[in-house]
Amino acid sequence: MSAAQTTETVTPKARDGRGGFIPLLALGTFALGVDAYVMAGLLPLVSGDLGIPASSAGQMVTVFTLCYALGGPVFATLLAGRSAKVVLGVALVVFTAGNALTALAPSLAVLLTARAVAGIGAGVYSPIAAATAAGLTSPERRGRALATVMGGLSIGTVIGVPAGMLLASHMGWRNTLWLITALGVVALIGIARLPKVEVSAPPPLGRRVRALADGRVAGIVTVSLLGGISSLGLYTYLAEFLQDAAHTDRTVWAMWAWGAGGIVGSLLIGPVVDRTRRPFAAVTCVLALIAAAQLVLPAAARTAAALAVVPLVIWGAAGWAVQVPQQHQLIAAQPQQATVAVSLNSSAVYLGSGIGSALGGVVLGLGTSPGALPYCTGALALAALVLHLTVVRGAVRRRERAATPS
Incomplete structure (x- = not known):
């Protein structure tokens, strides 16, 4: 989880004063958690809407996770030397754009491309968000900060996934993706308020x-x-x-x-x-x-x-x-x-x-x-x-x- 480490030197008092920014980071991981797991629940709806077999629609989960695992580290390395604020902002822009494109996807090819884009953004965001949370708090509060940020993933799964599926059952699967897109936009606005924290590349x-x-x-x-x-x-x-x-x-x-x-x-x-x-x-x-x-x-x-x-x-x-x-x-x-x-x-x-x-x-x-x-x-x-x-x-x-x- 600590795929990156903070390099900025900040006094304990200053860190404690900046701990209020951690929920903003957690909002981003919450959106990631919903996005990573809700697509499995939406599989029958996506399959029926696009007229494709469920086994083909399931590949949207494949490309998301593969790009998260492989594309995220590659693109995060390309952003080395940038402040955490910039890296997180770029990651959320890519993640949000991928989800918007998913909501608009008219075919399987566009759908898979969109999920790949969203996966790359998520793969860059998650480890840098954890490292940034560690740098915003004093050492004795670091575990709690990491738990808050990474807890967004599990909360997104337990609360966000069923909520997204309920929304999809009444308003269609595309509206669930628009909801995740909106969460990404809100998280991006919050990230704009972050102080400067340098992180090393994964x-x-x-x-x-x-x-x-x-x-x-x-x-x-x-x-x-x-x-x-x-x-x-x-x-x-x-x-x-x-x-x-x-x-x-x-x-x-x-x-x-x-x-x-x-x-x-x-x-x-x-x-x-x-x-x-x-x-x-x-x-x-x-x-x-x-x-x-x-x-x-x-x-x-x-x-x-x-x-x-x-x-x-x-x-x-x-x-x-x-x-x-x-x-x-x-x-x-x-x-x-x-x-x-x-x-x-x-x-x-x-x-x-x-x-x-x-x-x-x-x-x-x-x-x-x-x-x-x-x-x-x-x-x-x-x-x-x-x-x-x-x-x-x-x-x-x-x-x-x-x-x-x-």
Whole structure:
């Protein structure tokens, strides 16, 4: 999450006085959170409006997340040397323009282009907003500031996504995109009031890739990649799954359940890891929960739609929780390059999300029923668990043996 670091020297008193700007940054991440996840809920509406298969419409999630993961760092590097205010402003302009173009899209080609533009803007904004929040507060308040800014993502998912879907059900999916566009404009106006804070560019992609030479880092990042494929591969087509398995086109409640679980998981995992000091065990538990919840989901939905709430909440909680202990492991593996390692993990998560959306569309396009999709994604979660228990654990043990005096 700390893909960039502040370089400006500011007195603690001055920082505390500027903490009031942090909610403005959080408004931007709130808009990002809504935009990143609401499109999955709008999939049937977009598909019907443009006259394209759901598997094709699902690729709008793919291009957004891929551009977030890959395009964001590239364009942020090009903006190196600019003040945070300028970088955040440019990012929000690009993000807002992408959403406006999405709302106007007359065809699949324009839709995918628009989602790519929005993804690039989001990929630049998110890490710089976190770094700016850290620079606007004193060290003892930094954790709270980061939680406020990044909490905008989870709040956008839990509150904004269902609200956007409700709006779309009454006024069309395009009006939901206009709402997100308006949020981006309001956030942009707020960013114009920010004081000057310099930030360093996120680590370039080449430096991130070189960090993979460490076997432990490569294993941890691969686990995150598979986790991203599993989670968003299913979430993107959750509405399609419920229509097939539970025979209902009312899916807002499912988004609420998944998002509410996400908030619980993201709030609880930090204290759990701090208290137990066992991030490896924490990752083991949450991966097992993701796999179990996804594999149980089809049977629960077919029995009664209400029963699907339990696995959805568990999946949401575990899916949002997994990255905190993963980051702990990466920092322990590369303490001298913690920023690079954590940034690499973030890219892996969003790259996995993009691959998951694409593969989900391919699987459905090949004739697999949406009701069976959780079996595919659950199997990927199990593969991540096996990799974690073998490759990652093996790398940890080899390092421990190397560090032990003979």
